[in-house]
Amino acid sequence: MAQKTVLIVYAHHSPRSFNAAAKDVAVQTLTAQGYKVIVSDLYAMNFQPSATPADFKGNLKNPEHFLYAEEAYIAWKEDRLSDDIKAEHRKVAQADLIIFQFPLYWFSVPAIMKGWIERVLTRGFAYTLQNTYDHGLCKDKKAMLSFTTGAMESKYQPDGINGDINVMLWPLQNGVLHFCGFQVLAPHIFWGPARASPSERTAMLEAWQARLKGLLEEQHVAFAPSELFDLSIQGGFRVRPEVKEAYRSKSYGLTTGQHLGKPLPPDNQTKTAAQDQYLVSGKPS
Known part of the structure; x- marks a missing residue:
């Protein structure tokens, strides 16, 4: 090696x-x-x-x-x-x-x-x-x-x-x-x-x-993968509507930055923790 x-x-x-x-x-x-x-x-x-x-x-x-x-x-x-x-x-x-x-x-x-x-x-x-x-x-x-x-x-x-x-x-x-x-x-x-x-x-x-x-x-800390965003000028490079909808009932936002108007995920930038299915695969659980 x-x-x-x-x-x-x-x-x-x-x-x-x-x-x-x-x-x-x-x-x-x-x-x-x-x-x-x-x-x-x-x-x-x-x-x-x-x-x-x-x-x-x-x-x-x-x-x-x-x-x-x-x-x-x-x-x-x-x-x-x-x-x-x-x-x-x-x-x-x-x-x-x-x-x-x-x-x-x-x-x-x-x-x-x-x-x-x-x-x-x-x-x-x-x-x-x-x-x-x-x-x-x-x-x-x-x-x-x-x-x-x-x-x-x-x-x-x-x-x-x-x-x-x-x-x-x-x-x-x-x-x-x-x-x-x-x-x-x-x-x-x-x-x-x-x-x-x-x-x-x-x-x-x-x-x-x-x-x-x-x-x-060690595993890395969590960031929202690019596929969760509409990466177009028309979409404004913002979180896709279906992702926002999936998070409507959740207690926390996606990340410290993409909090979606919700409380920040605890320790999102300081610890490696079990991640929401969206953050892992970009697909709803």
Whole structure:
């Protein structure tokens, strides 16, 4: 069996941070299991987060009206992307799994990691206008978020002051990873390690190590498959009427995003659970 490869995209300034410890545990545990592990340490690399014309070699196709995504797609087709983007493309191409390790900043990833997403998940490389979501170009790869919070878990509950963590994760897990086709594993969340005792932090890392030992065999979280939508201009790319009708009597919506005006499915973006028949096959049970 061919060796599996894991890419860790890591964003923290300090090698003494809890995020650094989580990254190191992942490298050690996965390497011991026989995986090839690659780390993109974004701060150490001084990774450029801004998407600019400098990302493309040669002349712009439309310098009067610079559209980054359009220029990136053309540059990808013509092999004119900057060397740092191409280096990250090679890492992603090798990877069976990508782990994003970071501290939660302003309910999202740090700016340097957002820049990695914008510059590396290039149109043509990670997706096309015809190949998105479960047809995305990364559909044979897995990805997951592993991150620390500054606050306790209760603040991220459906009745917590910060709001439901499932809603917070939807833009990253659906709008970025699932959009590109990745099979998205449930996130690994380290709740408030800065406020935890040394023994509690050790227990957090031990739980992470235990999960890593079976990570690539895990099932992914649930997203509504494309066949549940009318994928036409006329249909507005909305959930098909018969699917809405089938859900009329159900307690919850389809997903965190396609909630159909109903309560959100519990833990839809944080756990792998038994799924509704519609989410499995696109057919009513």
